[in-house]
Amino acid sequence: MRMLSFIAFFLFSLTLAAGEKELWRAVIPPYLLRDAAPVLTTLDVVSVTEEEGDTVLYIWETAQRAALLADTARSLTTRQLLLDGSPAYRTLDEMIAALYAVEQKIPDRAKIYTIGKSVEGRDILALKISTSPAENLPEKPEIVFVGLHHAREWISGEVTLRIAEFLADHVADMPRIGSIVAATELWFIPVINPDGYLYTHTTDRMWRHNRRPNGDGSFGVDLNRNYDAAWVENGTAHGAGPFSEPETRALRDLVVTPDGGTALTDGARGLISYHSFSQFLLYPWSSLSAPAPTATLMRATADKMVDLILSVDGAAYIAKQAYELYAGPINGECGEWFYNATGQATAFLIELRPAATDDTAFALDPLFIEPTAQENIAAALYFVESIIYDSVDIDTDVNNNGIADYLEVPDALLEEPDETVEEPEEDMIEEADILAPDTADPLPDTDTRPAPHPGSDGCLLTVI
Ligand SMILES: [Zn+2]
Incomplete structure (x- = not known):
């Protein structure tokens, strides 16, 4: 869900030891971009794209340095800054x-x-x-x-x-x-x-x-x-x-x-x-x-x-x-x-x-x-x-x-x-x-992935 007016972070659920780099996603609305720019130059930015006017960054950083972006932005703006939780499945x-x-x-x-x-x-x-x-x-x-x-x-x-x-x-x-x-x-x-x-x-x-x-x-x-x-x-x-x-x-x-x-x-x-x-x-x-x-x-x-x-x-x-x-x-x-x-x-x-x-x-x-x-x-x-x-x-x-x-x-x-x-x-x-055949079809003709294995519930064809 896209967050408007906030910087949102999504912590990828990689299991990493503390202090190791993790992949973060930051959504920065235009009015915060200038304030955040000096911090961004110190971070390991993987990619930058734009979504509906917002700048979307993927940064490969430790949690502490990702938080630096958040803290800096907070100090530079009076607007509320949210650290969004990981994206989650709905109950x-x-x-x-x-x-x-x-x-x-x-x-x-x-x-x-x-x-x-x-x-x-x-x-x-x-x-x-x-x-x-x-x-x-x-x-x-x-x-x-x-x-x-x-x-x-x-x-x-x-x-x-x-x-x-x-x-x-x-x-x-x-x-x-x-x-x-x-x-x-x-x-x-x-x-x-x-x-x-x-x-x-x-x-x-x-x-x-x-x-x-x-x-x-x-x-x-x-x-x-x-x-x-x-x-x-x-x-x-x-x-x-x-x-x-x-x-x-x-x-x-x-x-x-x-x-x-x-x-x-x-x-x-x-x-x-x-x-x-x-x-x-x-x-x-x-x-x-x-x-x-x-x-x-x-x-x-x-x-x-x-x-x-x-x-x-x-x-x-x-x-x-x-x-x-x-x-x-x-x-x-x-x-x-x-x-x-x-x-x-x-x-x-x-x-x-x-x-x-x-x-x-x-x-x-x-x-x-x-x-x-x-x-x-x-x-x-x-x-x-x-x-x-x-x-x-x-x-x-x-x-x-x-x-x-x-x-x-x-x-x-x-x-x-x-x-x-x-x-x-x-x-x-x-x-x-x-x-008419689609000659531009980029997909392989045959599936080389192994078949899913049978379930353990005694029903062979109830896997996926
Ligand atoms: Zn199913």
Whole structure:
């Protein structure tokens, strides 16, 4: 979260002995830059960039010398100086409060719905962003973002929430974001597994499932194996049957209502389910090796998203069919269920950072929350636009840091507010264009990273 009017420091969570150099981040607003300059010349500055008018410095220094910058600046200004804590993951209560803060920030365009209750009775909250969030507008495509199926994958909740926060922050001042909100109904469920998420904060950081008492003294069902998509029994890990868990039923009932009643949506057109880790962008099918009917379109969309993500901060994600993740079927998976239930609307499962392959990677350093969110905001907005305009050929300047298309307000856009995304020409959505190979693809064709190792819960395919 960006701090205005303060110098903020973020201590990277490197474990270093006292007195050793650490990496610090300082955000200096323009009015403090001159006062701070003499101190800066004595410090080991790694990089200097500018963010929305502020100067952002990374300095490689001991804590004492980093504090020198703070002390000097304090002595030179009457303004308050804060030493911000390390960036941190938000707790369940903080996530809920942040969701309500979005609703409060744009009350005409955001509304929170309780779409179900967890096993332990906690509300499962969905934030809807739309020009008329209390109504269901049948002419507008609905797109769903969901995080924290797996409780320990904390970054997945942050990313889901931060996309919503980005929209709220910029719906008024960025024409492109205004156009997206005007054309869609967007749903955000940052914490679909509130019981499990709370448990990872209170008791067991590596808890994955919900908190279902299984009757044999054990707890927990793997929610991303509990959907009605080639569901298979696996002890108690996949639940007593498809949609046995209230958490998965909450998402089901948001998207389709099995008894013919009215769902909150009227035909969702896209879904992204966030997980971690390993940096993959996966598309159906997950239980079958055969390509899904719209595999070509989904792959073309995924490839563009991967390029966009790479352009933001250099993180290489890899697109592939979900079945290929473990070279075997994933049963009961959310994306496959959504794809089948909606008549083949695109569903992505994005495995977020890091690319590492051991269990410590679930605890992604909070230092990487922001860049992971930024790159995925860019990809998510592209995904939404690809649905709005029914084309993969959205104008994003991937080769020149495509995030700028979304995360900054280009001067030209301010001067000419009509220059938002243009409706693609008819010929842009010809299949030949969609199938055209991207010769500039900078990513490797094959993934050389080792496959994640099986979990210890007796369920081979429940790792990430
Ligand atoms: Zn997961």
